Structure formats: structure tokens, C-alpha cells
Amino acid sequence: MRSIEYAFRQGGASLWRSRESSAFAVLAIALALIVVGAMLIVTWNAEQLLARWSSAAEFSVYLRDEATSDQRGAVETAIDSSGLSNGREYVSKAEALTRFRREFAELAELTSGFDENPFPASIEVRVRPDAQHTTAEALVKRLMGMPGVADARYDRDWLTRVGSGLGTVRAAGLALALLMAVAAAVTVATVVRLGLRTRREELEIMELVGAPLAFIRGPFVAEGFLQGGIGALVAIAALWVGFLVAMAWWGTDLNSLVGGGSVQFLPIRLCLYLIFGGMLVGSIGGLVAAREAA
Amino acid sequence: MIETHHLSKVYSRGLYALRDLTLSIEKAEFVFLTGPSGAGKSTFLRLLLLQERPSEGEVFVNGQNLATLKRSEIQEYRRGIGFIFQDFKLIPTRTVLENISFVPEVLGVPAAQQRRRAFQVLKWVGLQHRINAYPQDLSGGEQQRIAIARALVNDPVLVIADEPTGNLDPDLSLEIMNLLREINAGGTTVLVATHDRELIRLVGRRTITLDQGKVVEVA
Numbered sequence: 001m002r003s004i005e006y007a008f009r010q011g012g013a014s015l016w017r018s019r020e021s022s023a024f025a026v027l028a029i030a031l032a033l034i035v036v037g038a039m040l041i042v043t044w045n046a047e048q049l050l051a052r053w054s055s056a057a058e059f060s061v062y063l064r065d066e067a068t069s070d071q072r073g074a075v076e077t078a079i080d081s082s083g084l085s086n087g088r089e090y091v092s093k094a095e096a097l098t099r100f101r102r103e104f105a106e107l108a109e110l111t112s113g114f115d116e117n118p119f120p121a122s123i124e125v126r127v128r129p130d131a132q133h134t135t136a137e138a139l140v141k142r143l144m145g146m147p148g149v150a151d152a153r154y155d156r157d158w159l160t161r162v163g164s165g166l167g168t169v170r171a172a173g174l175a176l177a178l179l180m181a182v183a184a185a186v187t188v189a190t191v192v193r194l195g196l197r198t199r200r201e202e203l204e205i206m207e208l209v210g211a212p213l214a215f216i217r218g219p220f221v222a223e224g225f226l227q228g229g230i231g232a233l234v235a236i237a238a239l240w241v242g243f244l245v246a247m248a249w250w251g252t253d254l255n256s257l258v259g260g261g262s263v264q265f266l267p268i269r270l271c272l273y274l275i276f277g278g279m280l281v282g283s284i285g286g287l288v289a290a291r292e293a294a
Numbered sequence: 295m296i297e298t299h300h301l302s303k304v305y306s307r308g309l310y311a312l313r314d315l316t317l318s319i320e321k322a323e324f325v326f327l328t329g330p331s332g333a334g335k336s337t338f339l340r341l342l343l344l345q346e347r348p349s350e351g352e353v354f355v356n357g358q359n360l361a362t363l364k365r366s367e368i369q370e371y372r373r374g375i376g377f378i379f380q381d382f383k384l385i386p387t388r389t390v391l392e393n394i395s396f397v398p399e400v401l402g403v404p405a406a407q408q409r410r411r412a413f414q415v416l417k418w419v420g421l422q423h424r425i426n427a428y429p430q431d432l433s434g435g436e437q438q439r440i441a442i443a444r445a446l447v448n449d450p451v452l453v454i455a456d457e458p459t460g461n462l463d464p465d466l467s468l469e470i471m472n473l474l475r476e477i478n479a480g481g482t483t484v485l486v487a488t489h490d491r492e493l494i495r496l497v498g499r500r501t502i503t504l505d506q507g508k509v510v511e512v513a
Contacts, residue, residue, distance in 0.1 A: 002402050202385045208343060209448070210372030211400035213365070 003214040004222075011222030011286075018195045022227055025285070028187035029231025029278050030238065032180035036277070037239040039173035040270055045263050046166050050159065052261065055129035059136070059154035061143050062120045065093070071148025072123075078146065079125055082139045086126040093121045120150055133160075181281045184231070188224045188285025196220060196289055220290035221283050228282020232275040240265060295321040295452060295483045296342065301351035303337050303507075311337040313507040315351070319485060321451075324478040326494045327487040329504035335487035338504070339456050342485075343377060344368050356451060373401060376445030376453040376482075380460035382437040384429040384444075390416065391425040394444045401448065415443040419473060435466035442473055453477055455486045459493060471497050 015022050061075055072090075079085050091099070096119035101108040111118075127136050133156055140154040196203070206216050243265050247254065254263045266274070296319040303312040312334045319325050327335050340346045341353055344360055353360045356374070363371055384393050395412040403411070416422045419439040429437055438458060445453055455474065459467035471486075471493060478484040488494065494501055503511040 006399065201383060202387075205383055205385065205396075206400055207369075208345075208372060208377055209397045209400065209444075210369045210375075212369055212402075215400040215402075 003212065003218055006215055007218030007222040008226075010219035011226055014195050014199070014219060014223050015226050018191070018198075021191045021194055022223075025184070025188040025191040025224075025227045025282070026231045026234060028184040029228050029281055030234040032177065032184040032281070033232050033235035033274050033278055034238055035180055036173070036177040037235055037266065037274055038242075039170070039177065040266055040274075041239070041243065041263075043166060043170050043173070044266060044270065046162075046169075048264070049261065050163060050166065053159055053162075057127045057129075057136075057156060057159070059125050059127065059140055059152060061123045061125065061140075061149055062151045062153075063122060064148055064150045065120065067121070067148030071146070075123060075143060075146055075149060078143060079123065079139075084125075084128055084131045084136050084139055086128045088123055088125045091122045091124060093117045093119055096120065096122065127154075181277070185281050185285040185288070188227055188282050189288040191227070192220050192223050192286050192289035193292060195223065196292060217287070217290035221286040224282040224284070224286020224289070225279050226282070227285075228278040228280065229275060231282065232278025235278070236266075236271055236274060295319050295323065295356060296485070297354040299352045299354075301338075301341070301353060302349050303334070303341065303346065304349040310507045312341075312348075312504075315504075315507070315509060317502060317509055317512075319483065322478070322481045322483055324475065324484045324497075324499045325486070326497070326499055326501040327485060327504065328489055328491070328494060328501055329510075330489065332506075333504040334507040335489075335504060336456055337507075339454050339485070339487055342454060343372065343375065373448060374451050376448065376450035378438070378441050378445050378453065378455040378458045380457035382429070382434075382441045382461075384437055384440060386429050389426050389428055390421065390432070390440055393429065393440060394447050397444055397447050411447055412443075415447045416440075418446070419443045434461050435469065438462060438466075438470055439473065442470070442477075446477060450482060452483045452485070455484070455488075457488055458486065459488065459490060464492070467493055468496060 061079075063072060063075070076088065076090075079088055094117065097111060097117050100119060101111060136154060136156075140152045143149055144152045203216060247263065251263075255261065257263075296317075298315050298317055301312055301315040302310060304310055315334075315338070327338065329335055337346070341348055341360075342355065344363065348361070355371070358371065360371070385396065388396060391409070391412055394415060395408040398408040398411055399405075413422060413425070416425060419442055421436060421439055421443070424432065424436065429440070432440065438461075441458075445455075453474070458474070459470050462470065467490065474484050474486060475497065501511075501513050502509060503513070
């Protein structure tokens, strides 16, 4: 405990003494974490949107025009008894036509030339958010084989594609972040090593008096740790300011991009991960330099 | 206290700093190690402080074979040794008190005890009034007395001094030697490397003379 207290006292003093060169290390860590943080803001908001879309998943069962009410009843019973439905709505042929005219007003004229209503009646089913994708698909296949059913649509493939695209973005961001973290750790190690050289005599004396390694190396690790922590705080502050500016300029566009919801800044949990990550990178840089001390 | 058996230290190109050195220093003894420049005095002290490893032979300090010590044991071993160098080796960014209390501090002694012990040794070397001064504000003699205080703050069993009077005038040199004699009178083994023959004559203790890495005289 005493060695930790000593390490942070000496590390803090060293950080202050070499504040100009330390600013480079802090900046390197801040830049790395700004990249990571920006990527996290994008992917986190995309994940929230994806989760909303997933929970709003539904499928439609289109009925033949000649389907009897018994056949429709059998389909509805199959849906209700599957345990996958979070609610359903019967849309008659007339309602389907009205809905088309309302939602595609510019195409409404096209429908006036028809002799009869071309839209089929359907049952729209909201899938429970906790429902398994494969189970829901199996139900849809079963419904398609039932009498009176013309077709059924359950298109979740695009959600899967968006999800995997998001995974790729995340992996690329992580690789970039890792690269920048290594660069930041090297910068910290270089800056700490500079401080170490100016304290060479002090370290020699510490070795000669028999100071434990924790006392000799600890201050350098603590210095890197502090640089990392400050860098992370700088990064979060910069991200916050950037977020506010972006929202002030393009808030409406960004909000519409996420389906009418509001784009959110990183939650506290992810901010804490960033701070922890910065401290870890700084400590690794400090430790690499400290190995030269003794 | 110190025993060496056929101790040798070879540097690059086969240059011997010490060659087949066998000697013994008793507990609570005050011994001078002398000889011309390059005789091997400083090399011998560096081997005792484990700043270097011997090429051949063995060194025993307090019954401990130094060759068998692991990294953490080396640090523990060094805690029992006080060292004094010609260039004082004081930390310029720390005050006199901090330069001394730094030793118990890095050994994990509680703060109040560090300061008390540091003040005691400072009083003993007669510099208790300079506790807040920085090394660069002190004379050479004062700096060496601070270095002695630092060597003593941890109650060592052995004090090693490498040319401790090399930067001092004859009066100050004798003053420093008197302090070392006092330390020795308390039961601490003192080993002083010096080429100052006059000082050795004035203090009058056992003297081991080295030349070209070999013992040439014990008087």
C-alpha cells in the first residue's frame, strides 16, 4: 500500500515536472481514444436502432381471395398457439387498398383503373422480441402450407445483414484502435523514459539502498497510468463537445438516420471503459519504460 | 564480515581489474583499501555492492555467498550496507532532510519514523540546522556529511566508502574520517577505499594495498 502511495506521489510529481513532454503522451492517448470513442458512439447508436428494429419485427400472412373464415380462423389459431406472437391484426382487402392510397399518395391514381381491388387480405403478426429467429421462420413456413394462405413474408435477413455489417465496422474500428493504442503506449514509454534519464542518479541511489522494485519501477507505471487517465478524460471531453456540435448542426438529419429516435452520447459504462482503457495503455507504456529503471 | 576466495574480475579484451584476490575483513573492523588509480579498489567495492558480478571466485558478506542471491535478495542484502561516494550522490531536487528520509521511505518505514531517524543522524553529523537546504547550497564537506548521514540512517552492518575525501581539503578529510571512526566505534564494519596515504597514516588502521588487481601488501 505504501509503495502504491509512493508511486503515485512520485509519478504525479514527475508528470508535473515534465508536463510539456507529458502533454504529447496525453495527446497521443486522447487521439487514440477519440477514434475509439467516435466508433463506439456510432456502433452503440446503431446497435440501439437494430435492437429497436428487432423488437419491432413482424411478419405478414397473405390470404387467398377465396379463403374462408374457417381457414382464416385456423391460421389465427396457429399463430396464437405458437407463443411467438405479441399481437396480430387482420387487414382486409379494402383496408389494404386504403392503406396503399394513404402511404403512396402519388401512386394512388394507378389503383383507380382497376376493375377490382388487387390487394390481398392479410394478417400482420408482431413477433415477440425474445422470439428465436429460426422458430419464427419455422412458423411462417408452416403457415404458408395452410389452406387459404397465398403467401407469408418474414424478412429478417436484412436485419442479420445490418448486424453483421455492424460487426465488421466494429472489428475494423477495434483493429484501428489497437494500432493507435500501441502507438500511444510507445509515446508514453518514450516520454516516461525521458523522465527516467533525468532521474538516473536517483534511481541508482534507490537501487544501492536496496529499495524494492515496486518503489523503483512503480512511479513510472503510475506516471503512465496518470497520463492515460488524463488522456481518456481529455478524449471524453472532446467527444462530448464534438457530439454537441454535431447535434447542433446536423441533429435532425442524424436523428432521422436512427429511425426518428434521438442519437445518444456514450453511456457512463462505456465512458468508464474508455477511461480504464486509457489508464491501461498508459500503464503498459510506463511499465515498458520502467524496466529500464532497474 | 567480508571474505573473498580467488576473486577475479575480467573486463573486455582480457583486462583484469582484480586477479585471484583472497582476503578477509573481520566484523567491526575498520579497513583501508588503497593503491594507485586502476588498482581495482572501486571494482572491489562494486562487487561488494553487487553492481557487478565477479568473473571468477566467490565473495561472502556476513556469511552470505553473493553469487547465490536472487534479484529481490540483492535488494534485501543492500539494505544492510551504507555507501559513501566521492561525488556524494545526493539528489539535487530534494532537500537535505528528504535526501536522508528517502532511504527509510523507500524501505517502507512509516513517515513519522522516517523523519525522526533522519533528524537523529543529521544531528549526529552536526547538520540539523540545514534540513531544508538543497545539496547545491552546501559545501563539499557538508554534502559528504549528508551522504554519511544517509549511509547511517538504516543502521547498516557495513559501511563502504569509495574515495570519500577525494573532493575535500585535508582538514575536512580528517573530519570525515573521524565520523567514520565513530561509526566504527559503534560496531559497524567500515571499509574505505582511498589513495590518500597521509590520511591512512593519520587514522592508522589496517590497510590492504592493491596493485593491478592483486593484494601487494597488508599492513
